[in-house]
Amino acid sequence: MAQACEKTLTLEEISVSGYEKIIRVLNPEVGLHAIICIHSSVIGPTLGGIRIYPYPNEEIALKDVMRLAKAMTYKSLLSECSWGGGKAVIIADPKVDKTKELLSAFAEAVHQLKGEYICAEDVGCSPEDVLLISKTTPYVVGLPHEKSSGNPAIFTAWGTFRGIQSALKKIYNSSDLEGRKIAIQGIGTVGFELARLLFWAGAHLIISDLDQKRCLELQQLTGAVILSTEEILKAECDVLAPCAMGGILNSRTIPLLRCLAVAGCANNQLLNDSDADELASRGILYAPDFIINAGGLINVSLELEAEGYSPIRARNRVNRIYDQLMVIYKIAEQNRFSTHRAALSFGDYRLKYQIGKRIEPPYFHHASM
Structure with missing residues (x-):
């Protein structure tokens, strides 16, 4: 299943047993290749960081985001935070490939999920990056302003x-x-x-x-x-x-x-x-x-x-x-x-x-x- 968003942004579901939803996010115009992984929303909407990393290929990126999302489920369960487990990875070198356009396109993909996945900073993604993402979608935490907590x-x-x-x-x-x-x-x-x-x-x-x-x-x-x-x-x-x-x-x-x-x-x-x-x-x-x-x-x-x-x-x-x-x-x-x-x-x-x-x-x- 694929749905067209603004410009060339596409969201395509990848079926993997044991996971509620895994979405491949693509926008070639801005160099965006990402995966959003929702492991479990049984306890609540999923929350997890955005990892921006130059994975060698999508297979390795998929394996990593699945492990990370599952870990978020257990992290939330055992810390009694009442959130589900989710995670996102963007296949890119944060020192070279990270642009305003790339982050904005990813933010649009998050927004399309209507709160199923709430994102935050992680490796390669700074509080300033999530602040930029918040200009497109409210489904983000860890923002550097008085209403949020900033860098965790x-x-x-x-x-x-x-x-x-x-x-x-x-x-x-x-x-x-x-x-x-x-x-x-x-x-x-x-x-x-x-x-x-x-x-x-x-x-x-x-x-x-x-x-x-x-x-x-x-x-x-x-x-x-x-x-x-x-x-x-x-x-x-x-x-x-x-x-x-x-x-x-x-x-x-x-x-x-x-x-x-x-x-x-x-x-x-x-x-x-x-x-x-x-x-x-x-x-x-x-x-x-x-x-x-x-x-x-x-x-x-x-x-x-x-x-x-x-x-x-x-x-x-x-x-x-x-x-x-x-x-x-x-x-x-x-x-x-x-x-x-x-x-x-x-x-x-x-x-x-x-x-x-x-x-x-x-x-x-x-x-x-």
């Missing part, structure tokens, strides 16, 4: 910080970060903020990123040890915090790990679900990524509540990530299976019985500005 990075970082504390509590029976070694793989916007939080809590930092200039800047601020992108996974540390792209935990890399726990903000850290079993068999505690990195979702979702956004309510709700992870660790221990399986099982239970199903519709306060 600090809330994602704070949730990850609290998740690292939960891992330390489970391992050492103390959440104190003083003197603990934390290895951060990837110091993008969230990773950088996380490093600063950890520094002020007394942690010893080990960092790695492809951007050496950024590494040196963070080293100047925190005294962090810089390792290559190959060596960071082998670093002897208390906690490894993956904060870059997904699939970093797999059959090749897990045997290299010299950490006691993995707790980071990257999405889809496991290449396969079975990799969580391998971590557990090696005695490495894993904080499921779709719980520990939910701070950004929690933050932006509050924009859509009737009473409007509140940073204090956002902070207090993000703080609960610590307690949610402690529950997951306990479930996993009692049932003798991985923390990843425990989190999925808990999410499946909430989905099956529609626990937390949204009753009130979203309020798009910024649309009236």
Whole structure:
């Protein structure tokens, strides 16, 4: 099924079992090739970021957006945000191909879905980009103005910080970060903020990123040890915090790990679900990524509540990530299976019985500005 929109914009559905709706979005005039993926709207309208990335082909992009959208379903379920799981990817190099025309065409595609999918910033897509998108459609959050929450990075970082504390509590029976070694793989916007939080809590930092200039800047601020992108996974540390792209935990890399726990903000850290079993068999505690990195979702979702956004309510709700992870660790221990399986099982239970199903519709306060 295809429907023509303005100029050469087309929306074409791709049928994939287990997903409610996947849409290929094309506009050759502006170089737009995107995929919007709606995994589940059982609990509420779907909400998820826009990832702009130069995927080699559509097949790889489709696989990534499906994994990301499904993770958003569980992220919302376990953070009790009452949203469905959705995600979008735009196949483009954000440094070269991202234009006003491309973003506007994508915004028109989002608008055509009439609120089935609400978008936000993600890798390659900035708050300024979503502000531009909001000129075409109200179905967007994370805007840099007084009616919205702006860049959610600090809330994602704070949730990850609290998740690292939960891992330390489970391992050492103390959440104190003083003197603990934390290895951060990837110091993008969230990773950088996380490093600063950890520094002020007394942690010893080990960092790695492809951007050496950024590494040196963070080293100047925190005294962090810089390792290559190959060596960071082998670093002897208390906690490894993956904060870059997904699939970093797999059959090749897990045997290299010299950490006691993995707790980071990257999405889809496991290449396969079975990799969580391998971590557990090696005695490495894993904080499921779709719980520990939910701070950004929690933050932006509050924009859509009737009473409007509140940073204090956002902070207090993000703080609960610590307690949610402690529950997951306990479930996993009692049932003798991985923390990843425990989190999925808990999410499946909430989905099956529609626990937390949204009753009130979203309020798009910024649309009236």
